[in-house]
Amino acid sequence: MACPENMFFLIGLFISGVLACFGRRDLITTMPDRLDVLTGSCVQIPCSFDVPDQHKDKFKSTIPTFGVWIKKYPDVHQYPGNVIFHSNGKVNRYQGKITGNLSQKNCTTVFFNVTTSYSDIYYFRIDGQPYCATDPVKSVEIVVRDFPSSPIITVSGEVKEGTPVSLNCSAVAPCPEHPPELTWTLPTQFTTENQLQEKPDQTKSVLSTVTFTPSYLHHEKNITCTAVYPVGTSNKTAEHNMMLNVSFSPKDTLASISPADPVLVGSCVNLTCSSTANPPVTNFTWFKISGGKPTQVASGLSYTLNVTSGDGGLYYCEARNSHGCGKSNEVQLAIKGQEEVIGVAAGTLGAFLLISLISLFVWRRNSRLHDGLERTDSPQGQNSPVGTVCTNQATAGEEPEEPAEDQPEEIHYGDIDFSKLQTKETPAAAQDRVQGQESEYAEVNVTGRGAQEPPLNNLDGLYAQVNKRGGC
Ligand SMILES: *[C@@H]1O[C@H](CO)[C@@H](O)[C@H](O)[C@H]1NC(C)=O
Numbered sequence: 442m443a444c445p446e447n448m449f450f451l452i453g454l455f456i457s458g459v460l461a462c463f464g465r466r467d468l469i470t471t472m473p474d475r476l477d478v479l480t481g482s483c484v485q486i487p488c489s490f491d492v493p494d495q496h497k498d499k500f501k502s503t504i505p506t507f508g509v510w511i512k513k514y515p516d517v518h519q520y521p522g523n524v525i526f527h528s529n530g531k532v533n534r535y536q537g538k539i540t541g542n543l544s545q546k547n548c549t550t551v552f553f554n555v556t557t558s559y560s561d562i563y564y565f566r567i568d569g570q571p572y573c574a575t576d577p578v579k580s581v582e583i584v585v586r587d588f589p590s591s592p593i594i595t596v597s598g599e600v601k602e603g604t605p606v607s608l609n610c611s612a613v614a615p616c617p618e619h620p621p622e623l624t625w626t627l628p629t630q631f632t633t634e635n636q637l638q639e640k641p642d643q644t645k646s647v648l649s650t651v652t653f654t655p656s657y658l659h660h661e662k663n664i665t666c667t668a669v670y671p672v673g674t675s676n677k678t679a680e681h682n683m684m685l686n687v688s689f690s691p692k693d694t695l696a697s698i699s700p701a702d703p704v705l706v707g708s709c710v711n712l713t714c715s716s717t718a719n720p721p722v723t724n725f726t727w728f729k730i731s732g733g734k735p736t737q738v739a740s741g742l743s744y745t746l747n748v749t750s751g752d753g754g755l756y757y758c759e760a761r762n763s764h765g766c767g768k769s770n771e772v773q774l775a776i777k778g779q780e781e782v783i784g785v786a787a788g789t790l791g792a793f794l795l796i797s798l799i800s801l802f803v804w805r806r807n808s809r810l811h812d813g814l815e816r817t818d819s820p821q822g823q824n825s826p827v828g829t830v831c832t833n834q835a836t837a838g839e840e841p842e843e844p845a846e847d848q849p850e851e852i853h854y855g856d857i858d859f860s861k862l863q864t865k866e867t868p869a870a871a872q873d874r875v876q877g878q879e880s881e882y883a884e885v886n887v888t889g890r891g892a893q894e895p896p897l898n899n900l901d902g903l904y905a906q907v908n909k910r911g912g913c
Pocket residue numbers: 489540541542547548549
């Protein structure tokens with residue numbers, strides 16, 4: 442080789458001393474520090490170089506220049522056997538191709554059919570006339586594995602029921618000619634968008650963004666992003682599992698009474714409220730329906746009272762967290778003696794009550810939405826925070842934010858015709874269409890509620906007053 446590089450090196454060593462010599466670079470390359478590669482696949486090394494001022498005159502873009510890759514050591518003269526690729530075609534120990542245009546100082550190189558023996562560090566060298574140089578400072582580490590590394594899922598911010606959320610899944614694409622294909626597994630319908638991305642170090646990755654509207658039913662359900670890498674005629678897969686943490690307003694709010702049978706005046710009755718919420722319920726509030734209107738009587742998970750003659754009637758509770766509130770079923774506190782009066786009337790009232798109840802039920806179903814709005818305007822509304830719409834969830838499993846039965850379904854389908862919007866729908870999505878409807882509705886409801894999170898009235902006074910009445 443007629444490269445004057447050695448001479449420079451020796452002169453440098455003798456004149457400037459060891460430090461000066463090592464501090465000098467005859468070539469400045471830019472490439473990633475590390476590349477993780479799959480066996481059998483290809484690897485693209487993003488590479489560019491610059492010629493230091495002292496050699497600028499010698500490097501001419503018009504003169505044919507070759508690129509050389511050296512394994513492990515930068516000194517090609519001491520380790521000529523470590524040259525694994527020379528673009529003049531004379532050394533082809535690795536099947537490869539410099540895809541960059543060396544005249545434009547682009548030394549991007551692809552090696553095909555990678556095997557585990559390729560795991561090592563590599564230096565780049567320019568071989569031209571009269572300019573030959575290796576950058577002894579910069580190398581790229583290639584790490585070859587049999588299995589791809591897992592893609593990475595990222596979530597930004599809180600995952601709230603009814604609010605569309607986007608998650609990213611990113612998978613490295615060391616062989617951009619055969620990028621991985623990313624797929625999502627979600628407990629609901631979703632849309633995805635995939636793109637090839639370039640990181641600052643010019644390595645490539647595939648990014649998939651999924652968008653869906655979570656419902657409380659998705660809380661603690663797993664989502665998966667799977668990366669399928671085509672390798673030769675087969676595929677290699679890697680996946681990332683993540684458990685969803687969906688925050689939601691109280692659901693399945695239930696009031697229970699113990700004992701459930703009619704009690705004597707002076708005995709203790711325990712009313713207990715239960716609910717599921719994320720984050721957990723911060724406040725339980727108890728209401729008694731007196732004169733047809735709810736009146737706040739206590740706060741706390743359970744409400745224990747030493748029964749007086751005026752305590753008979755219907756009670757319910759409301760559970761609240763930072764995302765809203767849920768209203769329970771109503772429970773009857775029946776007092777012995779008082780029930781006999783009811784007993785006499787029961788025969789005649791029975792049939793009437795049954796009919797009334799059915800009518801009421803039908804009416805309530807038809808006007809649930811309206812009812813909710815009306816309640817906030819009514820005087821009792823002042824007991825609970827203004828604007829609170831506590832939906833009744835008496836029946837466990839009933840969807841708290843289910844649209845009224847009479848709401849025409851076609852409005853809903855018109856709103857979320859995903860078939861037109863989405864780029865992708867899983868089979869699970871179709872199966873989950875009902876949930877999708879609920880989510881959609883929840884979204885509307887939550888929006889209406891979002892702005893209003895007023896603090897509850899101070900309940901402590903009332904609670905104290907209630908507890909003063911008797912020592913249960
Ligand atoms: C270098 O060449 C590669 C492969 O042809 C190309 O993808 C890349 O964009 C080029 N880089 C620059 C900085 O032009």
